[in-house]
Amino acid sequence: MTIAPNPTERTTAPVFPGPDLAAFERARSVVAEVVQPTPLEHSRILEQQIGSPVWLKCENLQRTGSYKIRGAYHRMSRLSDEEKARGVVAASAGNHAQGVALAARELGIAATIFMPIGVALPKLQATRGYGAEVVLRGHTVEEPLRAAAEFAESTGAVFIHPFDHHDVVAGQGTVGLEILDEVPDLDTLVVPIGGGGLISGVASAVKQKAATLGRTVRIVGVQAANAPAYAVSMQAGALTEVAVTPTIADGIAVSRPGALNFAIVQEAVDEVVTVSDDDTARALLMLLERAKQVVEPAGAVSVAALLTGQVRDAGTTVAILSGGNIDPLMMNRVISHGLASTERYLKLRIPLPDRPGQLARTAQIVAEANANVVEVLHTRHGNGLQISQVELELHIETRGPDHAVEVLEHLRAAGYEPRMDF
Known part of the structure; x- marks a missing residue:
């Protein structure tokens, strides 16, 4: 499934909602205090698949195992001293929890993270290991979200949203600036989409920066077919909530786009495609066998889109591997599924x-x-x-x-x- 918002040619630097290029550059200097630029690895097998050079941006190798630390750290670094003293609260089943926990430790802020009771043990242990207080509540992500909101209201703790905030978007966009540093001739960037924090930040930062270099870059977003909130919303031209059905890419299984994120994506993203769980399992298996990269299903959907031929005439391409926090038990299931599907x-x-x-x-x-x-x-x-x-x-x-x-x-x-x- 492919949805395109009919982009038009721009003769001047693009202007998008949310952070401007200067804000992304400032965010980059801030997140440099806690993150390291992740490697870009050339993929010969994907180059053979699409007929153009392909690079993998390995945010699965980032601290905490995903890009989420960027947005969490940038958001929390901009809190006032009074807000920091009140502490922060978040709700997450994995990557956002770890990003907030590590950022809080680095900034000396007390953090409380609400997680579902069935959260994968490695994610639970990592979040606690970074020093956050973890409260297990409910069996879906919705229940921890409600609990976190109630906690914020009753204690005054600052709620750290996983994607729908200006400072979070600015932090996530630093991934895009790093990509352009190493691949200045970039033609197409393929990005996983959940709530939209990563793609809204990266698409805006890359298109604004590319314009200063006299270039245009095509941005392709990828969603799980069982959670196509952006694909449906783009087609409708308005924020739309969808019913999410089970998917192995649970890290991007979001039923409704963020408001700020969607406003940016409408302007800055050229296409949104969806991939099945079988597609994702095959991509994860290929990354493990051929690229030697351990990637969670949500982080592999960008590669799934390339393997299924949904990104054509791409030119020099970068696919973001957004995270590597996969439970070994889930990995065993996904590998078996990938072997069966091939x-x-x-x-x-x-x-x-x-x-x-x-x-x-x-x-x-x-x-x-x-x-x-x-x-x-x-x-x-x-x-x-x-x-x-x-x-x-x-x-x-x-x-x-x-x-x-x-x-x-x-x-x-x-x-x-x-x-x-x-």
Whole structure:
């Protein structure tokens, strides 16, 4: 799905809502106190995919594991002494929590973070490790948000919004300035979108800075197909809340864009595309295997858009890897999903005559096709089985789609009727 707001050519430097270029430059000097510029890594496999040079901006290697520390630190550094003394409060299931916790520690501010009860253990431990007081509340992000708002009202603590604030946008935009420093001939920038803090900051900063260099840069935003708040809002021309359905890219599963963020995105972003969970799983697997980058699903959607061919005629391209905070248990699930979606992991159901030797014969056929059986389930209770049949469930590792077809052909040639189980 692609939504474009019909951009027009500009003959003068663009003017967007929110921070101007001077504000982004000031923010850069502030966040330099706590962040390090992250590397840009050339990707040959993605270059082959789109036919143009591709670089990966590795914010997954940033302190706290994501770009969020930039906006949180910049926002909190601009609080008055009186506000700092009151402390800060935030609500998050992960990256924003860690960014606020570390920024608070660096600035000497007391921080209380509300997180859902089921938050991944590594994120919970990291947030506490940075010194924040963590309160577990509810089972969705909405409940911690309400609790944080109530806490702010009752204690006077300053609520730190994850994306919808001028100072947060300015901090996140520093990613874009770093990219232009290293890739001054940038043509296309591909950016994950959740609430919009990153893309609004980066798009505004890059387009304003590029104009001073006599260049134009195309900005493409990427959302999870199951949480397309910006795609829908751009099409409607107004802020629109969507129903979010489950997605592995939970870090960008936001039901409604930020008001300031959306105003900037309408003016500064050229396209918004969406990717499926299968697309994202394949991208995460590719990044792990070929780029040696550990990236969370939300941080890999930019690469998913490139792999699915949704960014065409891109020229010199940078894709932002926005975060790397993935729970090992989730990583195991996503890798398995990615292997299955690329047909490197087959799950087959095969009805067999209920007589000795059939299991061994089936395994031999798979081995003769140079595939590896990793799991077997043998049952007499499958639906549709005749009384003289059993059902064999095989989990098989293959080398990819062509090899998977070869395995199926070997089984069929031997008289079996394997069915793919998705």
